[in-house]
Amino acid sequence: MANIPQPTTTTLPHPTTQAGTTGPLVIITILFFMWGLLTALNDVLIPHLKELYTLSYVQAMMVQFCFFGAYFIVSLPAGALIKRIGYQNGAVAGLVVAAIGCGLFYPAANSGYALFLFGFFVLAAGITILQVAANPFVTVLGDARNASSRLTLTQAFNSLGTTVAPALGGILILSGSVMGVEELAKLPAVEQAAYRAAQAASVQGPYLVLAGALLVLAVLFALVRLPKIVHADDPVQNAGEEAKGSVLAHRHLLLGTIGIFVYVGAEVSIGSFLINFFAEPTIAGLSHADAAHYVSFYWGGAMIGRFIGFAAMRYVSPGKALAFNSAASIALILFAVFGQGQAAMWAIIAVGLFNSIMFPTIFSMALFKLGKFTGQASGILCMAIVGGAIVPFVQGFFADGISVQTSFLVPAACYAFILYFGLKYANLYGKGAQL
Template identity: 75%
Template sequence: MEHYSQANAMPQGVAGQSNTGPLVIITILFFMWGALTALNDVLIPHLKAIYTLSYVQAMLVQFCFFGAYFIVSIPAGMLIRRIGYQMGAVTGLVIAAFGCAMFYPAAQAGYGLFLFAFFVLAAGITILQVAANPYVTVLGDPRTASSRLTLTQAFNSLGTTIAPAVGGMLILAGAMRGADELAAMTAAQQEGYRAAQAASVQGPYLALAGALLLLAVLFAMARLPKLSGASADGSSSGESFGALFRHKHLVLGTIGIFVYVGGEVSIGSFLINYMGEAHIAGLAAADAAHYVSLYWGGAMVGRFIGFAVMRTVSPGKALAFNAACSIALILVAVFGSGHVAMWAILAVGLCNSIMFPTIFSMSLHGLGRQTGQASGLLCMAIVGGALVPFVQGALADSIGLQVSFFVPAACYAFILYFGLKYANLHKQ
């Protein structure tokens, strides 16, 4: 998933200092949190099979993960004002590492501890984003800040592209039993099977915990510029928070971020189960995980295509076009079958590419000193990734998985409306 970087800080005392090392470390951070987010798409069907969960119960993974964005964002800003950006990033890395380490005891304790581990992991990532994002813009010449941002976001997308395939090999490699096979086992056999499958997450997540701790050490030792200016949560603007709601395009844009993140995450969460359906592709979970990488990889490729196209096409029109394509593709996936339906839902990833930054920038248009607070409001709207998959899960349980994709289709319908309504916003 792509994340917005806010250039609300200025460097101090960095003249003559080489920024290559710190930029490399921060680029790795973007890669890591992209990978950790996309791994959820592998773990959801894995945990669903282990604990014989309903779709609603399985979607509690995304509920706990993206719910942390809503709960932790404001406290993260307060923490960073107290301890600084650099130590804030270190704190986020340590908390995320602790969340990964919690997967080890969760494999013995059960689904409840897994959910708490997801929340802790996401809390660390949230703090890390609030702290690390400003460095992207200050590590070098301000005139090349956009190119550095493109680079780091590309590595974030690279993480979301690689993680499902690697996770599929490491976590889903063992043959998953169907419900009928599990029912034929004795209680002792079922317990042993579930324990073995749950344990498959321990090694990969302990390795991720170690990598995050190593990054924390490197980040603590790095010579980084000190940041000043607006606070991490934009509270220095001096404007009333309630005044933000006078801007209709910001209000609609906040809803747009909510439904976009919700739709994107919801599709990714159900892909492995969808492609496992006999009338779609009948793929084993480990094989389907490789195709999930194509879904997220499409967003990375589409970003570069969109960069070229949007130099001549207004952001609103490009957004509306991509949303319309997404709706059409989802309808093919809902009413179709076989590989046509499978490739249609995967192609939605390509359409997702420009949506997050386009909605974000359109929402902030003309807000001036209120931009910082508005950015915080938009970041809180990422909680859509917690709620929309939950709604689709309820629909999947009640009327079927394939039909449940009407939920993300409805999300893209609102984005289509937003894009058309403000098609020429930047020309005003």
């Protein structure tokens, strides 16, 4: 999943000869892994809760609405909290809040769908605080010249978490047999209630373990010695460049904000519908448990693509790379929508590979030459992650009204805008680039 880059308005005093940075870096890397795992587990829980509570696709997408809606609501308060209590204490607070969110899944199994949704919101609120707090430490734990490689490493472990989560969730949550709606309707009311309670309970154990793991990480993070991070009062980026009078006056920022919105929306929406798509008789006819294993390939492709993109983008401009990847994603989705069988299944999985570079590329292009507005613009871009709450809703509407397969045209439309953005600013970093 997408990591929130830390706004560049932070001054990081760097310990050039600091010893013992390996331990803290390991702990922070585990944090990246954990929030990737927790985010991608949604893709397993959505079809599980849909069957459990007999939901429509739009109702099932309330999971992503509550989860990614937290990014929009909590991002600014999280920044204020961290400014008040510090980055290290902020990371601890984020871990504790996320643990509380996981713990809410236990009573939710006995209470109903609404408490599950509240648990998702609390969990995502904790992850939002954690992301805002934890990212800067990666840059200060070691030689400043190697900061980019360390950040790439930690983000790769975030992708590893999103790759492992669907397979792990399939084993722990979806392994039992699930009755169809018609089959369940034949049971007496008492047996239906007992069945739903048993299915809901399958979520309790895994999320209690995750809550415990988050609390252990909170204790470790509170005890570890980390360098202090100090805010600059009036940072100015790109010395010698005169930023325009208002942050909203920069067209490439506005278009980049839309780009982040539609990208996160498309990435999350595809992942949310994969299990149901693979279950379609004309695609693969897989059970939910078996389909969950293939979702891991979708997220794993993003992890592999990051390393490929890191090497390729040394020679290709970001805008052109973005345009190529978005065009490839559109072609693959159209093949999946109008195709059938294993070919259509693997086509939609392959979109994950081309998602890899999109978030950081759009983000960095949107911030180009913003000078003193860079920090403010970063906050705007981070709030655009709410696309992960909105776009799945739109796709759910089409899945209910037409079909799951046809509904993938919604993320295809999202990638069409990203293609436009990439082509428009293909030479953004070149001489004479127009903003």
